[in-house]
Amino acid sequence: MTALDLSALRRAPKVLLHDHLDGGLRPETVLELARDCGYDGLPADTAPALATWFREAADSGSLERYLETFAHTVAVMQTPTGLERVARECAEDLADDGVVYAEVRFAPEQHLEEGLTLDQVVEQVLLGFRAGESAAETRGQRVRVGVLLTAMRHAARSREIAELAVRFRGRGVVGFDIAGAEAGNPPSRHLDAFEYMRNNNAHFTIHAGEAFGLPSIHEAIAFCGTDRLGHGVRITDDITIGDDGVPVLGSLANYVRDKRIPLELCPSSNVQTGAVDALENHPFGLLARLRFRVTVNTDNRLMSDTTMSREMLRLVETFGYGWTDLERYTINAMKSAFIPFDQRLQLIDEVIKPGFAVLVG
Numbered sequence: 001m002t003a004l005d006l007s008a009l010r011r012a013p014k015v016l017l018h019d020h021l022d023g024g025l026r027p028e029t030v031l032e033l034a035r036d037c038g039y040d041g042l043p044a045d046t047a048p049a050l051a052t053w054f055r056e057a058a059d060s061g062s063l064e065r066y067l068e069t070f071a072h073t074v075a076v077m078q079t080p081t082g083l084e085r086v087a088r089e090c091a092e093d094l095a096d097d098g099v100v101y102a103e104v105r106f107a108p109e110q111h112l113e114e115g116l117t118l119d120q121v122v123e124q125v126l127l128g129f130r131a132g133e134s135a136a137e138t139r140g141q142r143v144r145v146g147v148l149l150t151a152m153r154h155a156a157r158s159r160e161i162a163e164l165a166v167r168f169r170g171r172g173v174v175g176f177d178i179a180g181a182e183a184g185n186p187p188s189r190h191l192d193a194f195e196y197m198r199n200n201n202a203h204f205t206i207h208a209g210e211a212f213g214l215p216s217i218h219e220a221i222a223f224c225g226t227d228r229l230g231h232g233v234r235i236t237d238d239i240t241i242g243d244d245g246v247p248v249l250g251s252l253a254n255y256v257r258d259k260r261i262p263l264e265l266c267p268s269s270n271v272q273t274g275a276v277d278a279l280e281n282h283p284f285g286l287l288a289r290l291r292f293r294v295t296v297n298t299d300n301r302l303m304s305d306t307t308m309s310r311e312m313l314r315l316v317e318t319f320g321y322g323w324t325d326l327e328r329y330t331i332n333a334m335k336s337a338f339i340p341f342d343q344r345l346q347l348i349d350e351v352i353k354p355g356f357a358v359l360v361g
């Protein structure tokens with residue numbers, strides 16, 4: 001059995017379902033792109049100082065304040081070359097960390113300030129991902145990146161973005177999502193977008209149960225018909241621990257578990273936004289023990305100064321997980337991906353299981 005440390009974790013084949021393109025830029029790239037496009041609003045002028053600023057500013061305990069930090073990354077992702085570069089580097093960084101399959105999301109409507117159309121924005125990002133996959137391959141690494149198009153939940157373009165996602169299906173876009181401030185912007189505001197996706201047999205996930213609790217999760221499932229829950233961590237509000245120490249599930253928690261609705265859990269991000277007060281108290285432990293379909297995710301690598309390997313290491317250190325646990329969460333994620341079933345199985349059988357077998361020894 002290989003010792004479970006960061007370098008071994010980086011060799012494990014990992015699957016990432018919840019990662020924001022505009023939350024994962026390299027600090028040096030933010031600086032260089034800002035210089036290229038004349039953006040002078042950055043709060044620091046060296047890469048280490050900028051990295052620290054993002055992590056500390058995102059550590060606010062409030063989702064709204066956390067989201068304010070994206071103004072700086074979005075500002076430098078307004079040109080074709082900027083978008084292409086950020087996507088290319090994202091694929092390369094994921095491959096370098098041993099991620100073999102990722103679904104990366106971003107909101108095209110936030111990248112129109114310099115006159116690009118929604119279609120052009122998506123095209124540039126897709127070009128970048130293909131270039132990043134090829135660059136990784138020449139280094140002997142492999143990664144496949146699918147794109148989720150996000151609509152901002154406080155805005156009113158979700159139907160248009162859902163149509164964009166369906167239009168680009170088969171060209172690298174695999175699904176749709178809504179994100180942004182959760183309180184006051186319930187998923188049901190965007191019913192027509194979700195209906196459009198369902199009518200087109202297309203997949204979507206919804207950020208729900210992060211800053212707001214059970215009503216948001218209930219709407220996402222019962223009204224909108226979501227395939228997965230972005231975070232969904234507040235499902236624990238529907239689980240009580242009895243006097244005998246035995247957890248009792250309410251009807252919504254039972255439904256989520258019975259239907260095997262995947263939870264895209266993002267441990268570090270949840271602590272930063274205050275969804276959870278400390279990693280030791282993260283419901284990942286309870287939800288995994290109760291055999292919910294839990295998956296491990298980064299959310300925003302820049303804001304949390306993290307990677308998939310580091311998120312896994314934090315869970316190992318907090319909950320004592322071993323390789324077989326991590327393999328189970330990885331297979332959970334692969335089963336929950338939005339690519340066709342046969343392709344998911346192929347990755348499980350040909351990449352994930354053999355990769356973990358080497359580490360388990």
Ligand SMILES: O=c1[nH]cnc2c1ncn2[C@H]1C[C@H](O)[C@@H](CO)O1
Binds near residue numbers: 181269
């Ligand atoms: O964890 C999150 N919750 C809600 N919204 C988020 C989260 N992380 C990033 N976002 C927002 C900010 C980005 O600009 C947007 C699209 O990626 O999604």
Ligand SMILES: [Zn+2]
Binds near residue numbers: 018179230
């Ligand atoms: Zn997110």
